[in-house]
Amino acid sequence: MFEKILIANRGEIACRVIKSAQRMGIKTVAVYSDADKNAVHVHMADESVCIGPAPAAQSYLLADKIIDACKQTGAQAVHPGYGFLSENVEFYKALKKQKIAFIGPGELAIASMGDKMASKKLAMEAGVNVVPGHDELIKDVKHAVQVAKEIGYPVMIKASAGGGGKGMRVAHNEQECKSGFERAKNEALSSFGDDRILMEKFIEQPRHIEIQIIADSQGNVVYLNERECSIQRRHQKIIEEAPSPFLDKATRKSMGEQAVALAKAVKYRSAGTVEFIVDAKRNFYFLEMNTRLQVEHPVTEMITGLDLVELMIKVAAGEELTLTQKDVKIDGWAIETRIYVEDPVRGFLPSIGRLTSYLPPATSDHVRVDTGVIEGGEVSIHYDPMIAKLITHGKDRA
Numbered sequence: 001m002f003e004k005i006l007i008a009n010r011g012e013i014a015c016r017v018i019k020s021a022q023r024m025g026i027k028t029v030a031v032y033s034d035a036d037k038n039a040v041h042v043h044m045a046d047e048s049v050c051i052g053p054a055p056a057a058q059s060y061l062l063a064d065k066i067i068d069a070c071k072q073t074g075a076q077a078v079h080p081g082y083g084f085l086s087e088n089v090e091f092y093k094a095l096k097k098q099k100i101a102f103i104g105p106g107e108l109a110i111a112s113m114g115d116k117m118a119s120k121k122l123a124m125e126a127g128v129n130v131v132p133g134h135d136e137l138i139k140d141v142k143h144a145v146q147v148a149k150e151i152g153y154p155v156m157i158k159a160s161a162g163g164g165g166k167g168m169r170v171a172h173n174e175q176e177c178k179s180g181f182e183r184a185k186n187e188a189l190s191s192f193g194d195d196r197i198l199m200e201k202f203i204e205q206p207r208h209i210e211i212q213i214i215a216d217s218q219g220n221v222v223y224l225n226e227r228e229c230s231i232q233r234r235h236q237k238i239i240e241e242a243p244s245p246f247l248d249k250a251t252r253k254s255m256g257e258q259a260v261a262l263a264k265a266v267k268y269r270s271a272g273t274v275e276f277i278v279d280a281k282r283n284f285y286f287l288e289m290n291t292r293l294q295v296e297h298p299v300t301e302m303i304t305g306l307d308l309v310e311l312m313i314k315v316a317a318g319e320e321l322t323l324t325q326k327d328v329k330i331d332g333w334a335i336e337t338r339i340y341v342e343d344p345v346r347g348f349l350p351s352i353g354r355l356t357s358y359l360p361p362a363t364s365d366h367v368r369v370d371t372g373v374i375e376g377g378e379v380s381i382h383y384d385p386m387i388a389k390l391i392t393h394g395k396d397r398a
Contacts, residue, residue, distance in 0.1 A: 001024075001026070001313075001314075001317050001319075002026055002076045002077045002101070002313065002316075002317055003026065003027060003076065004026065004027040004028070004029065004046075004073065004074055004075045004076055005017075005021055005026055005027075005028060005029070005075055005076065005077045005078065005079055005103065005313070006028075006029040006030075006031065006066070006069060006070050006073065006075035006077070006078050006079075007028060007029070007030060007031070007041070007045070007078075007079050007081060008031060008060070008066045008078050008079070008080045008081065008084065008085055009060070009079075009080060009081030009082070009083070009084055009086075010030075010031075010032060010033075010036050010039060010041055010060065011039070011041065013081035013082055013293070013295075014030060014041035014045075014081060015040055015041045015044055016081075016309065017079045017081060017309050018030070018041060018044045018045055019044075020307055020309035020310045020313070021079075021309075021313065023307075023310070024310060024313065026313070027046045027047070028044075028045040028046050028047070029045055029046065029047045029048065029049065029069065029070075029073045029075045030042045030044070030045035030047070030048040030049075031048070031049050031050075031051045031059075031060070031065075031066065031069050032048060032049075032050055032051065032059075033050070033051065033052055033053060033054050033055075033056070033058075033059035033060065034050065034052070034053050034054050034059075035053075035054035036054075037050065047073050049069040049072060049073060051065040051066065051068075051069055052065055056084065060084045060085075061084055061085065063085060063088070063090065063091045063094045063095075064094075066078060066085070066091075067094060067095065067098055067100065070098070070100050071098075075100070076100065076101060077100060077101035077102070077103055077313075077316060077317075078095060078100060078101070078102055078103060079103040079104075079309070079312070079313070080102070080103070080104060080292065081292075081293065082292050082293055082294060082295060086104065086291075086292040086293075087110055087114055087290075087291055087292055088110075089107055089110045089111045089114070092104070092106070092107055092110055093107065101316050101317070102316070103270065103312050103313055103316040104270045104291065104292060104312070104316070105215075105266075105268050105269050105270045105272060105291045106267060106268075106269055108266050108267055109263075109266040109267065109268045109269075109272070109289075109291050110291050112266055113266060113272075113288070113289040113290075113291050114161070114291070115160060115161065116158070116159070116160045116161070116198055116288060117136075117137065117160050117196070117198060119286075119288060119289060120135075120198075120286065121135075122262070122265055122266060123262055123286045125265065126258075126261045126262045126264075126265035127258070127261055128258045128259075128261060128262050128286045129258065129276075129283075129284055129285050129286060130285055130286050131156075131200045131201055131203065131277065131285040131286070131287075132151065132200065132201045133151060133155075133156075133198070133199055133200025133201055134147045134150070134151065134198070134199050134200065137160065137196050137197065137198065138157075138181065138197045138198065138199050141178050141181050141182065144157065144177055144178070144181040144197075144199065145174055145177055145178065147199050148171060148174070148177045148199065151199065151200070151201050152201065153171065153172050153173060153177075153202075154170055154171060154172045154201075154202040154204070155170070155171050155177065155199055155200065155201060155202055156168065156169075156170055156199065156200050156201070156202040157169045157170075157171060157177070157180045157181055157184045157197060157198075157199050158184060158197070158198055158199075158200075159184060159187070159188030159191075159192060159194070159195075159196065159197060159198075160188075160194065160196035160197065160198050161188065161192040161193075161194035161196065165232075165234060165235020165236060166187055166188065166191040166192070166235075167184045167185075167187045167188035167191060167192070167197075168184060168235060169181075169183055169184045170202050171202075181197065184197055185197055203277050203279050203285065204279070205279060205280045206230070206277045206278065206279060207228065207230040207244075207246055207277070207278040207279075208228070208229050208230045208232065208237075208275065208276075208277060208278075208287075209226050209227070209228050209229075209230070209244050209246070209247065209255070209275075209276050209277075209278050209284070210226060210227050210229065210273045210274065210275040210276065210290075210294075211223050211224075211225070211226050211255050211256055211259035211273065211274045211275075211276070212224040212225065212226070212227065212271070212272075212273055212297070212300045212308075213259050213260060213263050213268070213271070213272050213273070213274065214270070214271050214272075214306075214308070214311050214312075214315070214321065214323070215263050215264075215268045215269050215270065215272070215315070215321075216269060216315040216319065216320050216321045217269050217315060217318060217320075218320045218321075219264065219267075220320065220321045221260045221263045221264055221268065222260070222321065222323055222324065222325050222327075222328060223255075223256035223257070223259050223260055223325070223328070224300050224304050224306065224308075224328055225242060225243055225252065225256070225300065225303065225304065225328065225330055226242065226243060226244050226247060226252060226255065226256075227240050227241065227242045227244070227296055227299055227300060228240070228241050228242070228243075228244035228245070228246065228247075229296065233340065236338075237295075237296065237338065238337065238338050238340070239335065239336070239337055239338075240296035240299050240335070240336040240337075241299060241333065241334065241335045241336075242299040242300055242302070242303045242330075242333070242334050243303060243330050243333070246278070246282075247278075247282070248282070251278075251282045251284065254284075255276055255284055258274075258286075259274035262274055262286070262289060263289075266289075268291075269315055269316075270291075270312050270315055270316065271292075271293055271297070271308045271311060271312050272289060272290060272291050272292070273289065273290040273294050274286070274289050275287040275288050275289070275290065293308060293309070293312065296336050298334070298336060299334035299335065299336050300334075302332065302334035303330050303331055303332055303333065303334050304328060304329065304330070304331070305329075305331060306323070311323075341353065
C-alpha cells in the first residue's frame, strides 16, 4: 500500500480524497496555485506544494509541476480527482515514466474512451447496445444532410471529443441540420480544439442513466448499480439520484453487465462510469464512459456503503477486489443537487459573484456539511456523505 499520495486537484474533491486517505493511514500532499494558498484542502493535507500562478493553465494543468511536487515530497501516487488532468493520457504516461502510480485506469481505457468514435466502436465490439447512427465522421454540411436523411429525423449532431453538452445540437429538419452542424463544429473547436463531428438518432423522451463500476488489475469488475441524472439544464446535470426510479431489476442487471463487458474490453482498472441513454420502453444505448471519479459519486456511496476513493487507492496499489457482484446491495435512496448561480434579469445566464451569506442545512446522521473560510471571506463548502453513511452503520472511522 502507498505511504503517501498527492492529490492533483483542489476544492471539494481534493478534500474528499484527503479524508479517505487519512482514514486509511496514508499521508497526503496537496498542491495549490497562488490563488488557493489558504484553501481548505491545503490545510487538511499533511504537506502542501505551490505549483504556480492562479491560472490553471499555469499550475493545475501542468504535468511537470505535479511530477516535481511528487519528487519533492516523495509521493508514490497521484489521485487526479475530476477535471484538470484526470483523463489526460499524456499525464498518465508521464507519471508512469517516473514510476509514480496513477490512481485511475490505464492508457488503453483513457485513450479509447476519451474519443466518442473510438469508444462507440469498442462498445459495439464488446456487445454493448449503441444508438443507431453513422459509423464515420461527418465531413461537411452536404454530408450531414445526406446522413440525417438516411438515419431519419430527429438526429443528434455532436462533437467526437469532449462532453458536458458542448458541441451538441438536435436537428428536426434539413435547415436545423445545416445550422446545427456548423454550430456544433465551431463550438467543438473552441471548447476542445477538435472539430470532428458525429451524428446519430436522437432518442425522444430520453432518460440519462449511468452505471458505476469498479475494477482491479486482476480482471475483476463489479457494477455498483446506477445513478439517474435525467433532470438537466443546458446539458448539465442538476439532480443525481440513486437508485433510478425508472429502472426495474432486469434492466439494471442488463445495463450493469454491459458496463462490465465494456470495462473488460479496455482492460479497465479503477472506478469508472458508463453512461447510457434510456428510452420510454427501457431500451438503453451507450453514450460514453468517464474514466475517472465523477462529481456525483457520493450518491452511489450512500446506497452501497462503499468508499469509492478507498477502492480506487487499493486497486491502484495492486490489491485485488474482495467485493463480488452478489455483495453489492441497494440500501435506501440518495439525491445530490447542484446549485446554479444565474441572473434572472439577463435571461437566467450564468452569473458568478461573491457569496456573502450562507445558511447550511441541518446536519444529522445522514448529512454532514463542513465549511471553511478562505481568502477574501469566501466560503468553501465540503460535504462528506461517506462519513455520514459510515456513521449510520455504526462504523465511523473519521
